[in-house]
Amino acid sequence: MTFKDLLHETYAALSGNKVRSGLTMLGIVIGISSVIAMVAIGQGAQSSIQSNIQSLGSNLLQVTPGASRNAGGFGVSSGRGSAHTLTLDDAGAIGSQVQGVAAVAPEASGRYQIAAKGTNTNTSVVGVTAAYASVRNVQIDTGSFISDQNDSSGAKVAVLGPTVVTDLFGDSAVPSDAVGQTIRINQLEFKVIGVTAAKGGSGFSNQDDMVYVPLTSAQRYLSGGKYVTAINVQATDAGSMAQAQSDITSLLLGRHHISDPTQADFSVLNQNDLISTVSSVTQTFTLLLAAIAGISLVVGGIGIMNMMLTTVTERTREIGLRKAIGATERDIIRQFLAEAVALTLIGGIIGVAIGVALSYGVTALGIVETSVSLPSVLLAFGVSALIGIVFGWYPARRAARMNPIEALRYE
Amino acid sequence: MIDIRGITKTYGSGDMAFQALKGISFGIADGEFVAIMGPSGSGKSTLMHILGCLDTPTSGSYRLDERDVSALSDDELAEIRKDKIGFVFQSFNLLPRTTVLRNVMLPLVYAGVGGDERSARAARALHAAGMQESHFTHRSNELSGGQVQRVAIARALVNEPSLILADEPTGNLDTRTGEVVLGTFQKLNEEHGSTIVLITHEPDVAEHAKRIIHLRDGRIVSDDASHAQRRAAL
Incomplete structure (x- = not known):
C-alpha cells in the first residue's frame, strides 16, 4: 500500500x-x-x-537611603528611604572609587504642587544632573535636558514629562507648547526648557509624570539640604553589576562608619535581580x-x-x-x-x-x-x-x- | 492444485470441544467448478474458511499450489489470500460510497500493483464479470443487487487468483438475478478457465457446478461429477 x-x-x-x-x-x-x-x-x-524594567535604564543599580532611626535609640523607624544619609559626596566617591561603574547620577526628589496659567498639578520633582538622562534612559522629545551648566549655576529651569504637559497645558497640548513657558514649583518660577519622550507607565511609578530640575536647584530651593534621595549607578556591563553592587555596599558602609552590614542605612537595588x-x-x-x-x-x-x-x-x-x-x-x-x-x-x-x-x-x-x-x-x-x-x-x-x-x- | 488430506477442525477444548470437520480429503484440479453443499451445521463454512486460508485446520494437511498452508502465521496467510484467493461473499461486502472501479482495485492496492496497471486490470476484470463501462464510476450504493455481486466477482478476479471462493453468492439475490450471477461464474469457468469453489445449501445453485461435494456433520457423504455428464447430455 x-x-x-x-x-x-x-x-x-x-x-x-x-x-x-x-x-x-x-x-x-x-x-x-x-x-x-x-x-x-x-x-x-x-x-x-x-x-x-529595562526602560528605567540599562545595567542599573540604585542606592536608596535606609530607614531613619531617631537619635534616642528606641529604634522608632520612619520607614525605608526616609533617612537623609546619602550625600553628593557619596555619589562622587562611588564614581571615583568603585570599579566597573560607567556613570553615576544622584537625584533629589520630592512631591510638589506645580502651577501654570491657572491650572495646577501635584507630581514628582526630581533634581538631577546631566548624567541622569543616559543612566535612566530618559529621551528628550522637544528642547533639551538639564545640562551640567544648569546644575552648577543652580538655574531655575525644568524639563517636563508628557503627562505633566497635558496636565498643565490641556489635553491637546503638544510638547512644543510647553517649551519656553514658565511654571511655578513650590511658588518659585521655573522656565521649561524641554519635554521628555513618552515611556509609558510601569507599575506604580509613571515615568511620564515627572518634572526634572537641576540637582543643585532642587537642593537649594525645594528640599533645602545637601542630601540626595537616591544615587543611580550605571555599571559598564551586566557582568560587573554584582561586583559593583557589593563594592558600593562596602564603600558606603565604610563612609558611614557602620561595621554591621545588617545595620546599613542604605540599600543597593540591582535591576537584574528585579528582572529575574x-x-x-x-x-x-x-x-x-x-x-x-x-x-x-x-x-x-x-x-x-x-x-x-x-x-x-x-x-x-x-x-x-x-x-x-x-x-x-x-x-x-x-x-x-x-x-x-x-x-x-x-x-x-x-x-x-x-x-x-x-x-x-x-x-x-x-x-x-x-x-x-x-x-x-x-x-x-x-x-x-x-x-x-x-x-x-x-x-x-x-x-x-x-x-x-x-x-x-x-x- | 488443491490437495486436502484428513482435515479436522475442532472448536473449544475438553468437554466443550466441538468437532466441525471430522477428516475430510479431496483434491481439486485447475479449471474445475466445484460446489460444496450441505445443510447448515454440516461444516461447509468451516471448510470454506480453511480453503480460503482465513483459518487453519486442527489437523491434516492442505496443499495449495504445491505449498503446505495448513500451519502458517496470520500474516503469511494474508499473503496467500492476497496472491491466490478471490472471495465472493453472500453480503457482497463492497466499500460503501466508493466507486465500482476503486472497489475492484482494492486487492491490487494491497498487492502493490502500480496506478496505471491497476485500472487496466480492474477494467478487464469488470468486463469479464459482465459489467458495462458506463457503470465503472458509479458508487457501489447506486447499483442493483446483481450488479453489486458482479462487481464483487470482478474484485475476486482482479488478482488473477488460483481459486475463486464464493460463499452463498446468490443468497441475497432473487432467483432471476441469482441465475445471472451463476451464469457469470459458469462463463468465467468455461471461457477463462477460472477454478471456482461455490459453497451453498441450495441444490438448484449447486447444479450449476460441474462437480458437487456433499457434506453432512463434518464428513463428505458424496462427491460426484456425474450430474455434469447428465447436464452435458441434455
Missing part, C-alpha cells in the same frame, strides 16, 4: 462522515489554539514587563496557562480515541473484507493510525492558525503585546501528531487484531 493510497483511503474515510470528523477535530483545534495563544500571551507579558524575579513569576504563570490549555489537548485526544473506536466498530465488516483480500495487520494499523494522525494534524494546523490569530487579536486590542514563537508552533505540531499516534494506536491495533472470519460475519 503506497503513501498515496493511504492518503486516498484516509481522505475517503474522514470525508465520509464530515460532521463527526469536524467535531472530533474541534477538540484538538481548541487545545492547540489555546496552548499557542496562552503561551504567546504569557511570553508577551514577560517581555513587556522586562522591557518596562519578575521573569520567574511570569514564567510560572505562562506554565500554568499552558498546563490548563494542555489539559484541553488531552481531552481532545480522548475525543479522537473515542471516535476511532466507534469507527473501528462500525467498519468491522470492511476490516474483515480487507483482511480477506490480503491486508496484513500492518496495513490495517497504518490505515487507522493515518486517520487519527490526519485528524490531529489538520486540527493542529487549524489550531495554530486560530492561536496565532488570537495572539494578534490580543495585540491589536492593546491588551498585551504578544509574541508567537516558532518553537511553540513546532511543539504544537509535534504534540498534535503525537496525540494522533498515542490515542489512535489502541483503536488501530484493535482493528488489526480482528479475526477476519468474525469480522466478516459481524452484523
